[in-house]
Amino acid sequence: MSHPVTQHGLFEIPPVNNEPMRNYEAKSADRAGLQAAVDAMMAKGTFEVPCIINGREVRTGRKSKQVNPSDHAKALCEYHEADEALIGEAIKGALEAKTAWEHMPWNDRAAIFLKAADLLAGKYRYEVMAATMLGQGKNVWQAEIDAAAEACDFLRFGIKYAEQLYSIQPPKNSPNVWNRVEYRPLEGFVLAVSPFNFTAIGLNIPCAPAMVGNVVVWKPSPMATYSNYLVYKILEEAGLPAGVIQFCPGPPEPIVATAINHREFASLHFTGSTFVFRNLWKQISNNLDKYRGYPRIVGETGGKNFHLVHKSANVESAVHQTIRAAFEYQGQKCSALSRLYVPKSMWNAKGGFKELLQKHVGEISLGPVNEFQHFMGPVIARHSYDKIMGLIDAGKKAGGQIITGGVGDDSKGFFVQPTVIETTDPGSVTMVNEIFGPVLTVYAYDDDKFEETCHLIDSTTEYSLTGAIFSTDRAALIKASNLLRNASGMMYYNDKCTGAVVGQQPFGGARASGTNDRAGSMALLLRFTSARTIKESFVDIGHYSYPSNHD
Numbered sequence: 001m002s003h004p005v006t007q008h009g010l011f012e013i014p015p016v017n018n019e020p021m022r023n024y025e026a027k028s029a030d031r032a033g034l035q036a037a038v039d040a041m042m043a044k045g046t047f048e049v050p051c052i053i054n055g056r057e058v059r060t061g062r063k064s065k066q067v068n069p070s071d072h073a074k075a076l077c078e079y080h081e082a083d084e085a086l087i088g089e090a091i092k093g094a095l096e097a098k099t100a101w102e103h104m105p106w107n108d109r110a111a112i113f114l115k116a117a118d119l120l121a122g123k124y125r126y127e128v129m130a131a132t133m134l135g136q137g138k139n140v141w142q143a144e145i146d147a148a149a150e151a152c153d154f155l156r157f158g159i160k161y162a163e164q165l166y167s168i169q170p171p172k173n174s175p176n177v178w179n180r181v182e183y184r185p186l187e188g189f190v191l192a193v194s195p196f197n198f199t200a201i202g203l204n205i206p207c208a209p210a211m212v213g214n215v216v217v218w219k220p221s222p223m224a225t226y227s228n229y230l231v232y233k234i235l236e237e238a239g240l241p242a243g244v245i246q247f248c249p250g251p252p253e254p255i256v257a258t259a260i261n262h263r264e265f266a267s268l269h270f271t272g273s274t275f276v277f278r279n280l281w282k283q284i285s286n287n288l289d290k291y292r293g294y295p296r297i298v299g300e301t302g303g304k305n306f307h308l309v310h311k312s313a314n315v316e317s318a319v320h321q322t323i324r325a326a327f328e329y330q331g332q333k334c335s336a337l338s339r340l341y342v343p344k345s346m347w348n349a350k351g352g353f354k355e356l357l358q359k360h361v362g363e364i365s366l367g368p369v370n371e372f373q374h375f376m377g378p379v380i381a382r383h384s385y386d387k388i389m390g391l392i393d394a395g396k397k398a399g400g401q402i403i404t405g406g407v408g409d410d411s412k413g414f415f416v417q418p419t420v421i422e423t424t425d426p427g428s429v430t431m432v433n434e435i436f437g438p439v440l441t442v443y444a445y446d447d448d449k450f451e452e453t454c455h456l457i458d459s460t461t462e463y464s465l466t467g468a469i470f471s472t473d474r475a476a477l478i479k480a481s482n483l484l485r486n487a488s489g490m491m492y493y494n495d496k497c498t499g500a501v502v503g504q505q506p507f508g509g510a511r512a513s514g515t516n517d518r519a520g521s522m523a524l525l526l527r528f529t530s531a532r533t534i535k536e537s538f539v540d541i542g543h544y545s546y547p548s549n550h551d
């Protein structure tokens, strides 16, 4: 069926701004609204989540649970799992939806995502936040940053960036010629595979390719199924046509393998661990002869992020920034701080860095997310709890001293105390491996070895995601920044290494941390397009020869 494109105007996307953050202070209307949404969700018990293929809810009968990590006896949802046959149907349906989606005028495509952002910011804000709190273990502040603010920002700025991308056109036309570039969606379908830790990333992983006209098979994280289902329903309400994004929860290996083995596989949009991404890249490489083209592989992955404190730093501020970066959301941000380098004299001084850190970390309150006052909540799942506790143990065995925390309690929820390990071995296990939990390892360096410490930071891990330098001495900032140019994709001066905001700090990392295509940027959208240049001549020629061919 052909779908004629009609657009009698050059429409401009309205100006976009970051979604304003709300504070949820006691007795505010926002606090009451969110509390009511959390209470209602807890009272309702276990939700049922279907797959959604071609706009149809599919209940396969093979079910899995997403538990509440604050109270693991309770399941937030039970979801129906897709299998290989259903994924085959999803791919077929997506390819059938492709022509109409590609042919939809740009302004209409854009309007769907802008409307979804407004629905999320208003009508569904508390519900999606509640699902993020109860399902992914975020406290109110972290849920607001993620499920409300960043999710809206990805949608609104994404559309603005697509408009900017489309407007990049050849700067020159020779006489009687008009040159154009169109940014075609990829041939085939995009496979979107998202992590548990950000509802906003779950949303952006399928939406970024869809914004620029692609159809997408989306496998959400099992540990974020319910919030991801709710954002899918918002996209539907905003008018996303059936089949453009197929919502396919279920076991990762068979779902992903079925998509990757398909001839029409055009791209992987992945965020998650380095280990999984590398394996998927290898599987894709092995299939190269099968595909129509060269698949675009986009993946943002793990990190082992650092704070480097210079002797000129404001100690108090660096301590508090360190606590936020290491322990907010229980250290389960890819950007979370996990290795800290402090000059020995500052570390050991009376009332110095170590004492302040011990004191303030010792005061952190930890508890279930429906009790709004806690700074920290649970880690996501049994396997994370076991891995984190195992690494704390390994850190101790490697000679590390636990200076605060070090214990966990998994009797009701998966709770790990914020833990600081002091080490004299800068290459010890907890300085090198990604932990993805509330564990910070500190190495106190000789005061006169600032430059050597920069080299150490650069060479300690395979990752290159985020880092921060704390210094009031401009020369030290410049020196460290130059020496650490390739040690992180995100560099902060006198600020914590987490909390990038869409439209302000485009996010990404290199080395083992990803392909650095920058979530929340025009560069990312470019990866899901395949340009076509069009040259049109307005004047016919009378003969093939050129003037130089004549006497």
Ligand SMILES: NC(=O)c1ccc[n+]([C@@H]2O[C@H](COP(=O)([O-])OP(=O)(O)OC[C@H]3O[C@@H](n4cnc5c(N)ncnc54)[C@H](O)[C@@H]3O)[C@@H](O)[C@H]2O)c1
Binding pocket: 193, 194, 195, 196, 197, 198, 201, 219, 220, 221, 222, 252, 253, 256, 271, 272, 273, 274, 276, 277, 300, 301, 302, 303, 333, 334, 335, 434, 436, 465, 507, 508, 509, 513, 514, 519
């Ligand atoms: N760099 C970034 O922007 C960024 C952002 C968020 C999270 N992360 C990283 O993500 C990780 C935490 O998230 P996670 O625990 O959800 O990661 P994960 O790698 O376990 O899972 C990510 C996705 O891959 C799927 N998956 C898991 N095993 C698979 C397999 N064998 N085959 C196919 N798919 C598979 C999962 O179901 C999920 O949808 C951390 O390493 C963190 O650093 C990175």
Ligand SMILES: N[C@@H](CCC=O)C(=O)O
Binding pocket: 197, 198, 332, 333, 334, 335, 497, 498, 499, 500, 501, 507
């Ligand atoms: N935007 C986030 C990164 C997301 C990773 O999990 C930050 O910078 O903290």
